[in-house]
Amino acid sequence: MNDMLFALDQIPVGAFGRVKRLIADGGARRRLLDLGLIRDTIVESLRKSPAGDPIAYQIRGAVIALRSEEASKILVEII
Amino acid sequence: MGLTKGSTGLNAIKEMFDVTLESEDDIVVALAGNPNTGKSTVFNSLTGLNQHTGNWPGKTVTNAQGRYDYNNGRYIVVDLPGTYSLLANSVEEQVARDFICFGNPHATVVVTDATCLERNLNLVLQILEITDKVVVCVNLMDEAARKKIHIDIKKLSALLGVPVVGTTARSGKGLEELKDAVEKVAMGKTKTNPARISYEDILSSSITEVQPYIQDKAGDRINSRWVALRLIDGDESLLQSIDNHLGFDLTRDSALQKKLKNAHERLTRDNITMDSLRDTIVSCIVRKAEDIAGEAVSFETKTHNKLDRKLDNILTSRTLGIPIMIALLGVVFWITIQGANYPSALISQGLFWVEDRLTDFFLWLGTPPWVHGILVSGIYRTLAWVVSVMLPPMAIFFPLFTLLEDLGYLPRVAFNLDHFFKKSCAHGKQALTMCMGFGCNAAGIIACRIIDSPRERLIATITNNYVPCNGRFPTLIALATIFIASAAGAFSSIAATLSILAAIVLGVMITLFISKLLSKTILKGLPSSFTLELPPYRKPQIGRVIVRSIFDRTLFVLGRAVTVAAPAGLVIWVMANITVGDVSLLTHCAQFLDPFGRLLGMDGYIVMAFILGLPANEIVIPILIMSYMAQGSMLELDSLQAMRQLFVDHGWTWLTAVCMMLFSLNHWPCATTLWTIRKETQSWKWTGISFLVPTLTGNVICFIVAQGARLLGLA
Numbered sequence: 001m002n003d004m005l006f007a008l009d010q011i012p013v014g015a016f017g018r019v020k021r022l023i024a025d026g027g028a029r030r031r032l033l034d035l036g037l038i039r040d041t042i043v044e045s046l047r048k049s050p051a052g053d054p055i056a057y058q059i060r061g062a063v064i065a066l067r068s069e070e071a072s073k074i075l076v077e078i079i
Numbered sequence: 080m081g082l083t084k085g086s087t088g089l090n091a092i093k094e095m096f097d098v099t100l101e102s103e104d105d106i107v108v109a110l111a112g113n114p115n116t117g118k119s120t121v122f123n124s125l126t127g128l129n130q131h132t133g134n135w136p137g138k139t140v141t142n143a144q145g146r147y148d149y150n151n152g153r154y155i156v157v158d159l160p161g162t163y164s165l166l167a168n169s170v171e172e173q174v175a176r177d178f179i180c181f182g183n184p185h186a187t188v189v190v191t192d193a194t195c196l197e198r199n200l201n202l203v204l205q206i207l208e209i210t211d212k213v214v215v216c217v218n219l220m221d222e223a224a225r226k227k228i229h230i231d232i233k234k235l236s237a238l239l240g241v242p243v244v245g246t247t248a249r250s251g252k253g254l255e256e257l258k259d260a261v262e263k264v265a266m267g268k269t270k271t272n273p274a275r276i277s278y279e280d281i282l283s284s285s286i287t288e289v290q291p292y293i294q295d296k297a298g299d300r301i302n303s304r305w306v307a308l309r310l311i312d313g314d315e316s317l318l319q320s321i322d323n324h325l326g327f328d329l330t331r332d333s334a335l336q337k338k339l340k341n342a343h344e345r346l347t348r349d350n351i352t353m354d355s356l357r358d359t360i361v362s363c364i365v366r367k368a369e370d371i372a373g374e375a376v377s378f379e380t381k382t383h384n385k386l387d388r389k390l391d392n393i394l395t396s397r398t399l400g401i402p403i404m405i406a407l408l409g410v411v412f413w414i415t416i417q418g419a420n421y422p423s424a425l426i427s428q429g430l431f432w433v434e435d436r437l438t439d440f441f442l443w444l445g446t447p448p449w450v451h452g453i454l455v456s457g458i459y460r461t462l463a464w465v466v467s468v469m470l471p472p473m474a475i476f477f478p479l480f481t482l483l484e485d486l487g488y489l490p491r492v493a494f495n496l497d498h499f500f501k502k503s504c505a506h507g508k509q510a511l512t513m514c515m516g517f518g519c520n521a522a523g524i525i526a527c528r529i530i531d532s533p534r535e536r537l538i539a540t541i542t543n544n545y546v547p548c549n550g551r552f553p554t555l556i557a558l559a560t561i562f563i564a565s566a567a568g569a570f571s572s573i574a575a576t577l578s579i580l581a582a583i584v585l586g587v588m589i590t591l592f593i594s595k596l597l598s599k600t601i602l603k604g605l606p607s608s609f610t611l612e613l614p615p616y617r618k619p620q621i622g623r624v625i626v627r628s629i630f631d632r633t634l635f636v637l638g639r640a641v642t643v644a645a646p647a648g649l650v651i652w653v654m655a656n657i658t659v660g661d662v663s664l665l666t667h668c669a670q671f672l673d674p675f676g677r678l679l680g681m682d683g684y685i686v687m688a689f690i691l692g693l694p695a696n697e698i699v700i701p702i703l704i705m706s707y708m709a710q711g712s713m714l715e716l717d718s719l720q721a722m723r724q725l726f727v728d729h730g731w732t733w734l735t736a737v738c739m740m741l742f743s744l745n746h747w748p749c750a751t752t753l754w755t756i757r758k759e760t761q762s763w764k765w766t767g768i769s770f771l772v773p774t775l776t777g778n779v780i781c782f783i784v785a786q787g788a789r790l791l792g793l794a
Contacts, residue, residue, distance in 0.1 A: 028608050033361040034164045050400040051498030062198045063613040
């Protein structure tokens, strides 16, 4: 139903997002895919680092920190 | 076994991967796995002390190998770099992939983390595509039990089609079973039937286009279906590896290129671009991992990570994260300084008692004085100093640091500090390479391989020396204790701790500043992408940590220091005792360097101690003591107080101590580190720059501090 897509770094801490699209290509896209960020993967925004960036996410059972440059390339719908 | 195990395989292993086999019957076992799965613990538990690691233990960045015997068979275990995937984004992934693919190990053990199995299955599935001689080791079963995660090993084995063994490597549980499974797979007694990923139809038909050709060319030496898929996916590095290891060049094979072109055209007709092709391939693997984990893993509670979250709330908190980090480091140094004093005095008393007995012995033998001079006053005394100054702080510092490492704290440090590295256009993992540098800068430099981007790796390499390594801590600790702490009276060890903390914070700030400077000048560029895993916290095994850090690190570093200290002691003694005119060679050199040393707030002897300390920083203070004492004022040096007196007699003030501490923090890397930089960068130019940059920094800082303090009339 919800067509609104957000960049992953924009969703609030504690919120869950469902991956809809990656707007990266080449090596950057490959690295995101290697984390298991395929379509419909559910990601939880866990915590911000002391400076606010990077942010740690729960992705497929692992906790991964992403800088805003990478996280902004992951478009999710908030669930 | 036949052809695949033939001489080609063994030769390839020997030449390409530097694996030493004692006989043709040795069974080669590759150990693969994600980072942080306790892979090194499995390696250590399997091989015990029968191993040699070429680098910093615990962090496998080059191949380490070890040996164990089981049922009359001799097994050579090759520890591969920890990777999340084999789709070759980095050097480590390529090394691991090439070994599994071309090294023809008799079995590959994939170590996985029971608490995070789904993510680990990704690598397992990729390895199963290359080889069917696989044993999956589900490690950290105790952690999983603690978190109430249940893993159905039998079901997992059925789903993957290969033997699966649950282990708790740090207490040795499950290892016999693992050895048994490895034996059966290596001998071909267990027939495996690996789960293959079923790619979507369109991809399968493209694979069919290319596979037979590869099969024709390479025969059984390589899994043709997998190679076909990788080539369609445009993996250039694999072509290079095939050329290197199998000896035929496919890049100019026009028939193959034509087939690949056909396959791509077929894909394009179905609207599949290179990017979406990669998406499809990865999605198929990830979904499969998800399915398997869904069937074999069950969580009793939803909050199994609650404790980790709570700890992270504190340790990476917005307000407390960084202060806690500095405080933790402070506690480590305080314990080191407090704890090292007493044993240090005890050891030096003991060793100097032995020196007196040695002197008696030489007198009794009636050898000429120079024999006693070289052997006892030169070599033995320097050794005694190195051991008594270095051993106690190391024996305390290393276990404490390893404890933090085992706990999983270091990635949190990187998480807390990443923002600053990003601002300096550097890589967040540079914080991790710096942590390694605390132990040994050469190890820190090797650890820089975890940084993929060449530009950022060079920045991390050049600036690693700003982190004081274990060889320089004794210098910092000794100077801080005798000059800064003694002024603070009752709070002496706290004052010493604070001044060392200040030195480290300064080192980090210089690192960030120089990184930024390099990014804006000779290494222009933008920060590249960065992902960092924050692994679950683990309960450290205290006993194991102590044993491991003493054997692997303390004795290793001490051994290295002793080997360079002996010849250095000889050189110093000879220089102090050969006179030109009526002054010794040592004094000549020191006098020559003196004006320069004074400019930097030190003296000629100190500068010379740093120069002679090039082989290893550990020997700087012993050399200095030797040279001061060789000047004639022979005295018993059995306490830090005596050392202070010796230095004060040679005109030291607090400024001399501060400048020497600063210069110790900022000067050329030791010979081992330089040699490592040369090896890692393959370039004399970058080795030279890594020498010059910290040296210039040290000169500038010491000059400013010394002249500033003098101008202000402070010293």
